[in-house]
Amino acid sequence: AFRAQQGEVMRMACRLDPLTGFQMAGEWLKYQLTAPVDTGPMNCSSSVLFLSAKTGEGLCSIFSPSFVQWDAMTFFSESVISQMFRTMDKDEIPVNDGIDLLQLVLNFETKDPLILSCVLTNVSALFPFVTYRPEYLPQVLSKLFASVTFEVVEESKAPRTRAVKNVRRHACSSIIKMCRDYPQLVLPNFEMLYNHVKQLLSNELLLTQMEKCALMEALVLISNQFKDYERQKAFLEELMAPVAGLWLSPEMQRVLSDPEAFISYVGADNKIADPVLEDPSGLNRSRISFCVYTILGVVKRARWPAATEEAKAGGFFLGYLPSGTPMYRNPCTEQVLKLFDNLLALIRTHNNLYMPEMVARLGDSFAKALDMLEGEKNAILGLPQPLLELYDSPVYKTVLERMQGFFCTLYDNCFHILGNAGPSMQQDFYTVEGLATQLLSSAFNNLNNIPDYRLRPMLRVFVKPLVLSCPSEYYETLVCPMLGPLFTYLHMRLSQKWQVINQRSMLCEDDAADDNPESQEMLEEQLVRLLTREVMDLATVCCVSKKGVEQNTTAAVDGDDDEAMATEVTPPANAELTELGKCLMKQEEVCTAVLITAYTSLSWKDTLSCQRTTTQLCWPLLKQVLPGNLLPDAVSWFFTSVLKGLQVHGQHDGCMAALVHLAFQIYEALRPRYGELKAVMEQIPDIQLDSLEQFDSKLLNPTLQKVADKRRKDHFKRLISGCIGKPIGEQFRKEVHIRNLPSLFKKVKPSLETDVLENEDGEGFNVLFEP
Incomplete structure (x- = not known):
């Protein structure tokens, strides 16, 4: 937060005087380029010291004086230069000075990964100057490509540290960013870029699979500038030929469709003698990762021209849907759909790995291969990662951690592909024959055994993007057949999970587990909360329009106005x-599942989910079914669910206000038709029955003059106050009433015998001011 705050201050100052800021950044950068490296007295861990001994020089750690200076200078220059290009007119930009700085940075050489990462950031910050001098682009590309293959020790067999890994990823990201933001600038150098990438890809061990695919993504981004469908399609076919050959081979098809064969192929059934160095199946895993990474990169990056006229001229435009939405064809569609069946087979196989009999087939060394990574656990529990480990330790210390990383990344990337397929291939994807059935039998296969930490990203990166991007023409054929069983299952799963949590909280008197933030129970409960939020967010995205979910909330303040302020926190009426x-909602099974899930979630112990669901989802869903003939028991259940939510979350002002408003809406809309609601109200503790009768009489008698909305709400809130939960500190508080006591001392005022105003010598006026 402090770093972001300082950056904002620098950017605001630069708006006032951008040239001075740039000059300061230039002077600081020149100083750092010439300053000797100071690694500090205790600069690194044993692994880095080992590498330092082999290279003959010391390497910086994050605490080294040199790195601290480089990091500060880089942050300053990045903030200032980006703001200068936004603020100054194009003709006023100091191009010559910027190019001189860029030349100095490009000529700077270092073997220190932390400093090199700062150098790459400065290259990216200064790159906009290349738009004025395109002849410098080849030098920039050479610098970045050299960093893609960076090693502290050439041809070293030792695992790379995170600092080295970060440099290589940084270089790949810089190339992608350059091709994304300046494609027209890079396009004339496409052949040079393509040849360089092909040379790097020819060596299977030189780059990691992610690095290979990052470079291929950059090529795809530039190919979008061809603006010629046939040319781009031919290029993508050539680029993906190695992947297609590997992915569609008979051996790979057998491996991807059989869980046992898959486990054996990736080496998860092996018994490893040396868990640090021995990894006989690493190459097999890398081949699968390479294929999946490549498919994802192409699906994400290949696009048609944004301008309709250019799309028509290039052969991308197909016409319009009945709704008026334009249709385009993506040049990657044919290649990707060829690989689609095996992708679904891989997803089905991966889901089946969680079956108990498949877990039992994992080798002793990989019994926990399907578990969460430590980084995932820390993120869920909010635990920070030790800084030193981020830079000095190897990326994966053991083959088990490499296997865990493989399974985790593979699972996420497969669903990223499905999530991006709709926006990328549009109608060509949505009209795949039997797509809903194929997805149900693969992505939603064996969900009972899929753990929460895998189900949650599936909903976020696959189901939600698919729903958001799907045109209304395909709702009946794709989305409804898929979401119906999914919502039914999710309701059943969450209800069971929360029942276990509630029983545990009621029966467990020993709080020892709560003292350990890393306890398994706490992790599981937090995962259930996060999954609940993901499910309710998905339901909201599917069902409620964006203009209806804009929250009109006012933060409650402490004091006497709590009640009035909280009553004002209401969702918009136009949801x-x-x-x-x-x-x-037209499908009874889906309608029931979504409604029951939404209203049941109000009493689950997750305040954030409760407030979002109450304000955004509950009333629009119920309002849709009001014209029908709801059973009296169903109406009573909806109303009771809201009151239960008040009992659980009433201590939170925001939740209380939203739930009171929802209960008021339901009672006011349904009480005239369902007398059962009055029976529910009569069961509320400490309710004033005469006050309830008065409220009902005004509600049911249309001839009486309507009371103001706020007064009706306040009256209703007083009626249901007996079921509103209180903070634990107030639950057993005894009210203390102190009567007004007489004063201990009473000062007698002196009596005045004569009227002071009639005193002729005027001394009487002084008496008026005496105490």
Whole structure:
């Protein structure tokens, strides 16, 4: 937060005087380029000291004086230069000075990974100057490509440290960013770029799979500038030929479709004698990763021209859907759909790995291969990662951690592909024959055994993007058949999970587990909360239009106005269902699952989920089914669910206000038709029955003058106050009433015998001011 704050201050100062800021950044950069490296007295861990001994020089750690200076200078220059290009007119930019600085940075050489990462950031910050001098682009590309293959020790067999890994990823990201933001600038150098990438890809061990695919992504981004469908399609076919050959081979098809064969192929059933160095199946895993990374990169990056006229001229435009949405064809579609069946087979196989009989087939060394990575656990629990480990330790210390990383990344990337397929290939993807059935039998296969930490990203990166990007023409054929069983299953799963948590909290008197933030129970409960939020967010995205979920909330303040302020925190009245929401609510099975999940979640012990669901989802869903003939028991259940939510979350002002408003809406809309709601109200503790009768009489008698909305709400809130939960500190508080006591001392005022105003010599006026 402090770093971001300082950056904002520097950017604001630069708006006032951008040239001075740039000059300061230039002077500081020149100083750092010439200053000797000071690694400090205790600069690194044993692994880095080992590497330092082999290279004959010391390497910086994050605490080294030189790195601290480089990091500060880089942050300053990046903030200032980016702001200068936004603020100054194009003709006023100091191009010559910028190019001189860029030349100095490009000529600077270092073997220290932390400093080199700062150098790459400065290259990216200064790159906009190349738009004025395109002849410098080849030098920039050479610098970045040299960093892609960076090693502290050439041809070393030792595992790379995170600092080295970060440099290589940084260089790949810089190339992608350059091709994304300045494609027209890079396009004339496409052949040089392509040849360089092909040379690097020819050596299977030179780059990691992620680095290979990052470079291929950069090529795909530039190919978008061809603006010629046939040319780009031919290029993508050539680029993906090695992947297609490997992915569609008979051996790979056998491996991807059989869980046992898959486990054996990736080496998860092996018994490893040396868990640090021995990894006989590492190459097999890298081949699968390479294919999946490449498919994802192409699906994410290949696009048609943004301008309709250019798309028509290039052969991308197909026409319009009945809704008026333009249709385009993606040059990657044919290549990707060829690989689609095996991708679904891999997803189905991966899901089946969580079956108990498959878990039992994992070798002793890999019994926990499907577990969460430590980084995932720390992120869920909010635990910080030790800084030294981020830079000095190897990326994966053992083959088990490499296997865990493989399974985790593979699972995420497969669903990223499915999530990006709709926006990328549009109607060519949505009209795949039997797509809904294929997805149900692969992505949603064996969900009972899929752990929460894998189900959650599936909903976020696959289901939600697919729903958001799907045109209404395909709701009936794709989205509804898929979401119906999914929502039904998710409701059942979450209900069971929360039942276990509630029982545990009621039965467990020993709080020892809560003292350990890393305890398994706490991790599981937090995962259930995160999954609940993901499910309710998905339901909201599917059912409620964006204009209806804009929250009109006012933060409650402490004091006497708590009640009044909280009552004002209400959702907007114009919340309405989307076309997809209406389509889903027409199907009884889906409608029931979504409604029950939404209202049941109000009493689950997750305040954030409760508030979002109450304000965004509950009333629009119920309002949609009000014209129908709801059973009296169902109406009573909806109303009771809201009151239960008040009992659990009433201590939180925001939740209380939203739930009170929802209960008021339900009672006011349904009480005239369902007398059962009054029976529910009569069961509320400490309710004033005469006050309830008064409220009902005004509600049911249309001839009486309507009371102001706020007064009706306040009256209703007083009626249900007996079921509103209180903070634990107030639950057993005894009210203390102190009566006004008489004063201990009473000062007698002196009596005045004569009227002071009639005193002729005027001394009487002084008496008026005496105490």
